Amino acid sequence: MNFPSSLLNPVHPIGRQIAESIVLHKKVSYKEAKKTGGQRQRIGIARALALQPKLIVCDEPVSALDVSIQAQILNLLKEIQKDMGLSYLFIAHGIQAVKHISDKIAVMYLGRIAELAEKEALFENPHHPYTKALLSAVPLPNPKLRDRERIILKGDLPSPANPPTGCRFHTRCPVAMEKCKSLDPSLIQTSKNTITACLLFEDEGSTENKMIM
Ligand code: SF4
Structure with a gap:
């Protein structure tokens, strides 16, 4: 034209x-x-x-x-x-x-990947506590899922220029453990289509997994 x-x-x-x-x-x-x-x-x-x-x-x-x-x-x-x-x-x-x-989604928190997954895997079975909180706020067309619990995160987003020590999400994570204050989780395979950076998956069942919130 x-x-x-x-x-x-x-x-x-x-x-x-x-x-x-x-x-x-x-x-x-x-x-x-x-x-x-x-x-x-x-x-x-x-x-x-x-x-x-x-x-x-x-x-x-x-x-x-x-x-x-x-x-x-x-x-x-x-x-x-x-x-x-x-x-x-x-x-x-x-x-x-x-x-x-x-097709694939990376969920970021303070400049880091918290979870990387195929789209279906992420929406059907989120692994990272931050992803769970994000998705809990999304309206769903399926009536069976509409009553799911809404996860409200406490506090404000910390400054990316001065992120928290350990896991960057620990100041707001509803399932944070003592060790999350000092240990920085790596991305690890947590299912066939998902990798996640969360200490909950690094040594599941450990007695150190004691919640602080
Ligand atoms: S490492 Fe700890 S603070 Fe970070 S997301 Fe996992 S449980 Fe929460």
Whole structure:
């Protein structure tokens, strides 16, 4: 599809020009147009694809968008992935977006991987206490699972610049043990499709596994 060059103003950013057309035609505010447009994301994707990459890092690509536009962008990413056979490193806080697009998921806490698993394994049987707390807050369509216990974490997120000693999650972990204050857990295989960094799995049954909270 060809557009005349006069259609775009070379002195204004393209995102602003697209938002302006939404403001004019849909009678919404400029802020609202930017939020509902999703066009910036599409332009970002087009720019990335121009280099024919094998891997694209998508850093919070849909977090500022309305839910319906989020779904459009995620579906577009999936279609492109199928057509071009590329991989994404998708970074997001929104667990539903992560679930929609991912095959494997790494749950991060204070800059470290707490758990890395195939998507189905992570959602059906999370291992790390932080993953369990995260998923306990996600609304589920299955009525049998809706009554599950919500795990509320205590305290604020510590500063990543000055993380706690031992396991970084120990100040908020509902099942923390004394040794978690000093020992830094390594990632270990905890099932066929999951690796987890938690001392609970390093020596299950040990008498040292004494809870502190
Ligand atoms: S190592 Fe200890 S504090 Fe860290 S997640 Fe496991 S139980 Fe909780």
